[in-house]
Amino acid sequence: MPRYMLTFISHDDWWEKQTEESLKTALAPLMSWWDELVQNGVVKSGEELAPQRTATTVRRVNGSMKVTDGPFIESKESVGGYAIIDVPDLDKAIAVAKSWPGGDVEVRPVVEH
Amino acid sequence: MRSLGDFDVAEEAVQDSLVAALEHWPRDGIPANPGAWLMTTARRKGIDRLRRETRYREKVAQLEETPMATSSMPDERLELIFTCCHPALAREAQLALTLRSVAGLTTAEIARAFLQSEATIAQRLVRAKRKIVDAKIPFRVPEGHELPDRVSEVLAVLYLMFNEGYLATGARGAMDRDLASEAEWLTSLLARLMPDEPEVLGLLALMRFNLARADARFDADGELVLLRDQDRAKWDRPKIDETFLLVGRFVRMRSPGVYQLQALIAGAHADAKSWETTRWPEILRSYDSLLMYGDTPVVRLNRAIALWHVYGPTAALADVDALAAELSGYHLFHATRAELLRALGRAADARAADERALELTENPAERALLARRLARRSR
Numbered sequence: 001m002p003r004y005m006l007t008f009i010s011h012d013d014w015w016e017k018q019t020e021e022s023l024k025t026a027l028a029p030l031m032s033w034w035d036e037l038v039q040n041g042v043v044k045s046g047e048e049l050a051p052q053r054t055a056t057t058v059r060r061v062n063g064s065m066k067v068t069d070g071p072f073i074e075s076k077e078s079v080g081g082y083a084i085i086d087v088p089d090l091d092k093a094i095a096v097a098k099s100w101p102g103g104d105v106e107v108r109p110v111v112e113h
Numbered sequence: 114m115r116s117l118g119d120f121d122v123a124e125e126a127v128q129d130s131l132v133a134a135l136e137h138w139p140r141d142g143i144p145a146n147p148g149a150w151l152m153t154t155a156r157r158k159g160i161d162r163l164r165r166e167t168r169y170r171e172k173v174a175q176l177e178e179t180p181m182a183t184s185s186m187p188d189e190r191l192e193l194i195f196t197c198c199h200p201a202l203a204r205e206a207q208l209a210l211t212l213r214s215v216a217g218l219t220t221a222e223i224a225r226a227f228l229q230s231e232a233t234i235a236q237r238l239v240r241a242k243r244k245i246v247d248a249k250i251p252f253r254v255p256e257g258h259e260l261p262d263r264v265s266e267v268l269a270v271l272y273l274m275f276n277e278g279y280l281a282t283g284a285r286g287a288m289d290r291d292l293a294s295e296a297e298w299l300t301s302l303l304a305r306l307m308p309d310e311p312e313v314l315g316l317l318a319l320m321r322f323n324l325a326r327a328d329a330r331f332d333a334d335g336e337l338v339l340l341r342d343q344d345r346a347k348w349d350r351p352k353i354d355e356t357f358l359l360v361g362r363f364v365r366m367r368s369p370g371v372y373q374l375q376a377l378i379a380g381a382h383a384d385a386k387s388w389e390t391t392r393w394p395e396i397l398r399s400y401d402s403l404l405m406y407g408d409t410p411v412v413r414l415n416r417a418i419a420l421w422h423v424y425g426p427t428a429a430l431a432d433v434d435a436l437a438a439e440l441s442g443y444h445l446f447h448a449t450r451a452e453l454l455r456a457l458g459r460a461a462d463a464r465a466a467d468e469r470a471l472e473l474t475e476n477p478a479e480r481a482l483l484a485r486r487l488a489r490r491s492r
Contacts, residue, residue, distance in 0.1 A: 002249050089251040090201055091259070109248050 001086050002109060003044065004093040009104040010080025012051050029101040037085070042096060046083030077104070084110065190215065191306045192252050194299075198267040199250050206241035207270045208277075209234055215302070216295050226278070226292045264307070268316050268372060271300050275320050279327075297324060304359075314363040315373030318356050322379035325352040336485070337478040341388040353383045374403045393422035410439040414449055426456040444473035448483065 018026065037043040055071040071078060080102075087093050090107070097105040197210040205227075212218045212226070220238065224231040244250065255263040278292030297320045304313045329343035338344075360380055363373050377399045385391035400416035413436055421429035430453040433446070440446035447470035454463035464487065471483040 089249045090199075091251050091255065094201070095259075107248075 001088055003084055003086050003112070004090075005108050005110055006046075006083045006085060006093075006097055006100070007079055007106040007108070008081045008083075008100065008102055009077050009106065010051075011077055011103065012053070013076060015051060015080075033099065033101055034083075037083075037096070042085050042087060044084045044086050046081065048081040049079060052078045190302065191254050194267055194303060194306075195254050195263060196245060196250060196252050198263075198270045199245070200263070200266050201248060201250055202241050202244060204270070204273065206237055206244075207266075208274055209237050210241050211270055211299065212274070212295060213238055216299055218295065264310055264312065267303065268300075268312060271296050271303070272316060272372070274299070275323075279323055293320070293324065293327075296320065309366070311363040311366040311368045312370040312372050314359050314366075315370060315376045318359040318363070318376035319372055319379050321352060321356040321359070322376065322383045325349040325356065325383060331478075335478075337482045339482070340382060345386070348383065356380070356383070369402065371403060371406050374399045374406075391422070393419050397423050410436045411443075414440060414443075414446060417449060417453070421453060421456070426453045429453055430457065442473065444470045444479070444483075446470075447473065451486075 015023075034043065034046075052071045057068050057070060057072050058065050059068060060066075085093060085096055087096060090109075093107050097107050194211065194215055197214055198207045202210065209223050209227075212223050213220065218226075220235050221231050224234040227234070254260075275293050275296035278294070278296060297317070300313065300317045300320055304310075304317045307313050326340075326343065326348050328349070329345070329347040330338055332338050357380065360376060363376075378396050381392050381396050381399070397416065397419040400412065400419055403412050404416070414433065417429045417433045420432055430450070433450055433453060436446060447466045451463045451466035451470060454460075454466060467483060467487050471480065471487065474480045474483060
């Protein structure tokens with residue numbers, strides 16, 4: 001079956017503003033979404049990423065690799081995590097993305113070599 | 114599920130068999146099971162040359178009138194429409210793809226209709242088809258809870274296609290009406306394939322009411338004529354009567370929606386002997402219902418005209434003025450205000466509003482109309 005990568009978009013501002021308690025409440029539906037889809041075999045793999053402020057970018061500058069602080073593209077929104085899913089077609093992948101209880105989701109097919 | 118590269122194959126099969134039908138039916142008559150016949154017959158012949166001929170349309174129209182016998186061979190045109198109008202494709206790609214693959218327009222014809230280069234359209238089509246294949250957009254009619262959203266996506270494409278042809282004026286001239294009738298034809302095909310979808314019938318009725326008035330929309334000099342001033346003798350009466358049969362069908366389904374409501378409004382206009390004797394309270398009720406589906410400033414602006422004829426210009430002007438913040442950059446906002454101000458005897462204010470409308474109008478036919486209105490008032 002074709003695989004798709006769901007990229008979960010997160011707003012770092014929002015995350016940083018949460019208290020430990022409110023974060024727990026906010027994360028609960030995301031966690032149960034994840035558990036359910038891993039269990040029924042739709043989500044094959046995936047991870048949650050630490051916020052943008054932890055990012056380091058290694059850029060090729062004049063042929064050599066230069067280490068810089070910060071993400072590749074500075075933005076209010078960034079990749080907060082991803083999941084590799086295994087579904088028959090784009091409609092199903094979109095249905096899975098729609099069921100995500102968090103924010104925006106980008107859906108892209110994985111190239112099978 | 115069908116294999117994923119089916120799109121091109123189905124597109125060609127549908128078109129080729131229509132061409133074959135053209136060649137055979139005049140000689141052999143329409144077969145007992147035309148739907149199945151079409152899908153089993155696929156011959157490659159001079160498609161581009163043939164499919165634009167009138168006979169093609171006549172035969173397809175005849176086919177639409179013939180009841181489809183049940184058949185194990187599915188009619189894949191519906192799958193094709195839903196794939197072309199998939200929400201994962203950009204609106205402009207949906208439009209081009211539907212015109213190319215379902216309506217059978219050539220790339221050159223689509224380019225002319227959208228005032229774009231053939232290369233641009235060709236590239237748009239290639240990209241869209243590549244996305245269908247690479248992202249694995251399925252070639253099927255969506256099911257269950259997916260269906261309503263997907264039907265409205267298809268209808269949005271057809272509605273836009275129609276408006277592109279019907280409302281755009283000037284540079285494109287006669288080409289425009291072609292695009293509108295293309296959209297009407299596609300919608301009638303959809304109505305034939307999905308006879309139980311009230312919104313499909315609603316959109317079809319809306320288009321047909323508008324097309325029935327098309328001949329009265331421009332005067333002998335090619336100038337735009339507003340509905341109020343149109344010569345109603347030029348309206349296509351038989352077409353209007355026929356369209357009311359469609360209205361009857363969707364009304365009986367008791368499942369209203371935005372296109373049905375707009376069709377009811379267009380129908381009330383089409384049915385009226387004059388602007389003055391129009392059933393305004395009925396139109397106002399339809400607008401009130403439309404607001405429940407989406408309270409947008411443009412719907413409110415249109416509703417104000419009905420409000421004027423039911424409750425008078427003062428009430429209507431108050432409603433229109435409340436839209437100033439959202440619509441002050443929209444020429445029809447100022448043109449409508451001008452009408453209402455004039456009805457209230459505030460000539461100077463009306464003139465100022467008309468001038469503002471003229472400044473904001475780009476459409477040449479509308480510009481001409483506003484300029485004429487201003488010239489007349491200053492005499």
